[in-house]
Amino acid sequence: MTLLSPAPLRQNRPPLPEEPQLSESDFQRIAAFSQREFGLCQSGDKKQLVHSRLIRLLRETGCPDIATLLLRLETDPQCRERTALISALTTNVTAFFREPHHFRQLADELLRPRLEALRRGARLRIWSAGCSAGQEPCSIALTILDHLPEACRLNIRILATDIDAAMISRARRGLYSAEECSGLSAQMEREHFRTTPDGQRQIGPEAGEMIRYAALNLIEDWPVQGPFDAIFCRNVAIYFDKPTQMTLWQRFARLLAPGGLLFIGHSERVSGPAGDCLTSAGITTYRLSATPDRRMK
Ligand SMILES: C[S@@+](CC[C@H](N)C(=O)[O-])C[C@H]1O[C@@H](n2cnc3c(N)ncnc32)[C@H](O)[C@@H]1O
Structure with missing residues (x-):
């Protein structure tokens, strides 16, 4: 066969199916x-x-x-x-310590001032809503462990939920590629991850024990128990229409403890009636500063 000879006819192959069109x-x-x-x-x-x-x-x-x-x-x-x-x-894009200022604020406002009380058994509850493959709740856990190495034996829990059950299964495995771990400091990686034989990194049991994963659709009922000292719901509401977003902010406000913090994504803003009780407390952070109307749906 020369380079110029025509390609042989594919007589015995079934024709390629046509790509389905979306009317x-x-x-x-x-x-x-x-x-x-x-x-x-x-x-x-x-x-x-x-x-x-x-x-x-x-x-x-x-x-x-x-x-x-x-x-x-x-x-x-x-x-x-x-x-x-x-x-x-939806996209599941996420990363360890994404929008790092939120984790600094968590440490400065919710951890450092309460270290003694937490060591004596005070309660700390944090919800990562829309947690994707788990990097967000793991970053919360790592921030806590940085200040309280014994945190998994204290009254500290992180609830981590996502609508996507496949993401929740992945998050429960706690396995990440070396590239996914690039946002972690070398010290953090050394202290809290082990390298598996195939070169992946697995988060250690101290962080894992603090986190409870569950599949949950944010626009359905929430069988969750507050109050939460902080709720992370970042880069999730961006997919919702305005009325759904406004309802979501109100529902979060009702689950926050007085003074509790709501962390949202860089392109999101709290809007609607929840704005009366959630006041700006930093870059895309809001603090519950008044009692929300618990009757509102
Ligand atoms: C872009 S990721 C954000 C992950 C993480 N919060 C962050 O900021 O890195 C958005 C996540 O929201 C989840 N999600 C989308 N719609 C949802 C819904 N109705 N209820 C709960 N989670 C939802 C997606 O499955 C996806 O994992």
Whole structure:
């Protein structure tokens, strides 16, 4: 065969399936479903992105086409495509000590002034809501351990939740690549992680024991027990429409202890009625400064 000879005809191979198209009405159905079920906001300019994510979802789940996907989503609340859709429409991007000023504030305002009380058994509760693969709650735990090495034997707990059950399973394993650990100081990595035979890093039991992981959809009921001294909900509300965001802030305000801190993402702002009781306390940090109206939904 010379370089110029035509490619042989692929006579015995089945034709490649055509890439499923996303019609405007299917996009609207997916958008309505993800807003109703997960609080996610899919504006029209995201159609292309949603389309490419759905193609990947079909490939990964083996679902044959978008019509079948919609049918399964709308008729079977337990279908595997539901979880896959959440993963497809959100990003799980996270990092250890992302937005590090929040962890400094946690140490300065909630830990250092209370060290003696915490050593004597005072209660400290922190919620990482939308924790992705666990780097955020681990960073909270590492900040605490830095000040209280005996923290896992004290009355200190971190609740870490995410809508994506696959992320929660990953977080429970506590395994991270060397690259994912690049935000950690060498000392922190040495003291709190072990290297597995395949070169991954596993977080140690002291941090792991403080954290309780659970799958939880923030727009459904919360079977959680407050009050919390701090709630981290960073880079999550950005996916929600304004009314869903405002409801979320109010619900967090009701679960915070007096003076408790709410940490949110760099491009998020507390808005709506919760603004009456959550006052700015730093870069994208809010403090509960008045009693929230507990009747409000
Ligand atoms: C970009 S990550 C943010 C992770 C971490 N908070 C941080 O800032 O590094 C957003 C996370 O929010 C989760 N999420 C999206 N919608 C949610 C919902 N309705 N309820 C709970 N978690 C949700 C996603 O699964 C994803 O893991």
